[in-house]
Amino acid sequence: MRSAPFTQFAGSDTYVLSPELRDAVNVAIALQRPLLVRGEPGTGKTMLAYSIARALSKPLLVWHVKSTTKARDGLYVYDTVQRLNDARFGDGDVSDIKRYIRLGCLGQAFVAEEQVVLLIDEIDKADLEFPNDLLNELDEMRFYILETDEWVVARHRPIVVITSNAEKELPDAFLRRCIFHYIDFPGPELMAAIVRVHFPTLAEALLAEALERFYALRRLDALRKKPSTSELLDWLQALIVGGVTPAQLQAGLPFLGVLLKNEHDLALVAKDNGAGGRRVP
Amino acid sequence: MFLDFFYALRRHRVPVSPTEWLTLMQALQQGLAQASLARFYTLARAILVKDVGYYDAYDLAFRETFQGIETPAPLLEALLAWLDAPHAAALAPPGSAAAALAQLRQLLAARRQREQPGGGERLLGSGGTAPLGHGGQHARGVRLGGEGGQGSAVQVAAARRFENYRHDRTLDVRQLQVALKKLRHLQRLGAQEELALEETVAETCRRGGEIELVFRPPRRNSAKVLLLMDAGGSMSPYTPLVERLFSAAHQARHFRAFQYYYFHNCVYDWLYRDMARRQRVATAAVLRACGADYKLLLVGDAYMAPEELLEPGGALYAFEPNATPGLAWLQRLRQHFHAAVWLNPMPAQAWHHPTIARIRQLFPMYELTLQGLEAGIKELVRRRP
Structure with missing residues (x-):
């Protein structure tokens, strides 16, 4: 095959x-x-699906999972109220239940004309049993609509990308069916490559200095939330807009608020930083 | 194929199932490892290991199994040169074997041309389906051609980059979470936002087809939980277990309210917000804040000197003398809450110490195991007259 x-x-x-x-x-x-x-926040888990869709020029469907999301929402929703309303006011053909079945993201991915990339974002946000409820649908790529007595079968198996922040442990049966990858935090070389993609014109000296300060910050174990890739990119943007020179960077960390989002962390680093611009150990 | 790797993984306690193993075989059949040990390393890891906590164990098993299997990059070139050399023909017996060798040479040359130029990777034997590298050595992932700066697979495995992520766990958080899920008390609460279909139809019929939508509040869990944990002293061997219970309870979002405190040995005048007992809260204040409808979960070994339980001033810390004996505090807790259980991390057959017996008279006691927790939760949600 x-x-x-x-x-x-x-x-x-x-x-x-x-x-x-x-x-x-x-x-x-x-x-x-x-x-x-899986991986730390800000390591590009969600962006991966966007990138796959763009690289393979396939449409992307995004299913943002929230704490109230039910597995069924991804399959279909039967709009009872609309049907009742139409029955009352005589709008449209009420006997056709199909008109009131709205497909969710998974359902749309199944009926799509071409293969799509389906992103199920932050699956761990939902209820504990959520992944289990999707097992069969993801395995066989089909589901049953009770109201219309119909099967929705995938025409093309979608490329499914699932992200998780590991807030909850996922069930074993679900894990067995997945391919797993843990995105490790990128090292300085890979990070430099990532930055160059976003800021091709960034001066080499500034990049080197910024990366050094950034990784020094990440090595601080006392930080409650370590800055991530997306925060580094924002910070570099701020440095460019603010016209900061490598020498200024050496003297102290400007725009700290872009990197650190917690007042405890800010106070910790600012104390170090303010005292004569000493290097963060 | 390479079942020894499978068993090495199991020996290192990586939870690999036969399903995943078969998936890996399927991937190899499709030639996804590209006859490269480095590719095989990531391929097998992506399919077999589902938790970064096991990456280190995987690295160890990989190094153990594939230690020393490393082939020089120019093997394919050497093979071709050897085939071209006159002795090859001389060595080969006449007949079909010579023809087979010629065919092999053609295949190899064709294959080499087909691969992308400059990519630096050449294929040889996609997992045992190609004529060359049938099963055996080649399927074990003989590396041909450079891998472009990734380092060899065994080197990567030997670096053990994921050692810090390792966690050897006996009872995992998810199992506890699933058990805690049963701790619920469903009630219809809050805003009316769920359509009550049956009532709507009934009401609409009653009004002769005039639509009347009936809404009701959704069912929500109204269980409130107070978790008191013994920290320190004789409890230290059980600390990881208690921490797991705590994180499972803490992550469980289905409780309407969740409060937790630590105590030492026994509950006295003060409870603590942290394990190091730096931030203290008066036990009486906690009792005032938590209504009788809270479900009380006490975790501790209940193992102490009798005077620590029975005497005023029995608390271990001279600087916090207690006027009320521990047992009186426990009795107050028991009277305050409708539902309470005690979870003991010690196995039940070791529960013969006098203080344990005394406390068991007050609280139903269960082992801090999955079964014990489930039994305790059943007791907590039991309907009371």
Whole structure:
């Protein structure tokens, strides 16, 4: 059942990824299994799906999971109130239940004309049993609509990317069916490559200095929330707009609020920083 | 194929199931490892390991199994050169074998051309399906061609980058969470936002087809939980277990209210917000803040010197003398709350100390195991007259 060339996905022009992640994506595509991505916040878990969709030029469906989301919402919703209302006022054909079945993200992915990329974002936000409720649908790629006595069967198995912040442990049965990858925090070299994709004209000296300060900050174990990639990118943007020079960076950390989002952390670093611009250890 | 790797993983306590193993076989069949040990390393990890906590154990098992399996990059070139050399023909017996060798040479050359130039990777034997590298050594992921700066797979595995993520756990948080989920008291509460279909239809019929929508509040869990944990002294061997229970309870979002405090040995005049007992709160104040409808979960070994339980001033800390004996505090707790249980991390057969017996007269006591927790929760949600 060779279905797709293995080297299908190799990152995109705005998304730099490690070879390991690239392999995991391609394995998931080739084996037609959902790809479960975990990692620190801000390591680009969600952006991965966007990048896959762009690189393979496939449409992307995003299902943002919230604490109130039910597995069924992703399949379909039966709009009873609308039907009752139409029955009352004689709008449209009420006997056709199909008109009141609205497909959720998973349902839309199944009936799409071409293969789509489906992102199930932050699956751990939902109820404990949520992943279990989706097991069968993701496995067999079909589900049953009770009201119309119909099966919705996937025309093309979507490429499913699932992200999780590991706030809750996921059930084993669900994990067994997934391809898993943990996005490790990028090291300085990979990070430099990521930054260059976003700021191609950034001066080398400023980048080097900024990265050094950034990783020094991350090494501070006392921080409650360590700054992440997305915060570094915002910070660099601020440095560029503010016209900060590498020498100024050496003297102290400007725009700290972009990197640290917690007053405890800010106070901790500012104390270090203010005292004669001493380097953060 | 390489079942020894599978069992090495199991030996290192990576929870690999046969389903996942078969998926890996399927991936190899499709040639996804590209006959490269480095690719195989990430491929197998993505399929077999679902938790970064096991990455380190995976690295260890990988190093153990594939230690020393490393082939020099120019093997393919050498193989081709060897085939071209005159002795190859001389060595080969006449007939079909010579033809097979020629065919092999053609296949290899064709394969080499087909691969992307400059990519630096050449394929040889996609997991045992190609004519060359049938099963055996080649399927074990002989590396041919450079891998472009990734380092060899065994080197990557040996670096053990994921050692810090490791966690050896006996009872995992999820199991506890699933058990805690049963601790609920469903009531219809809050805003009326759920359509009551049956009532709507009934009401609409009653009004002769004039639509009347009936809404009701959704069912929500109204269980409130107070968790008191013994921290320190004889409890220290059980600290990781208690921490897991705590994080499971803390992450459980289905409680309407959740409060937790620590105590030492026994509950006296003060409870503590943290394990190090720096921030203290008067026990009486906690009792005032938590209504009788809170479900009380006490966690502790209930193992102490009898005077610590029975005497005034029995508390271990001279600077916090207690006027009321611990037992009196426990009795107050018991009377205050409708539902309370005691979870003991010690196995039940060790519960013969006098203080344990005394406390068991007050609180139903269960082992702090999955079964014990489930039994305790059943007791907590039991309907009371």
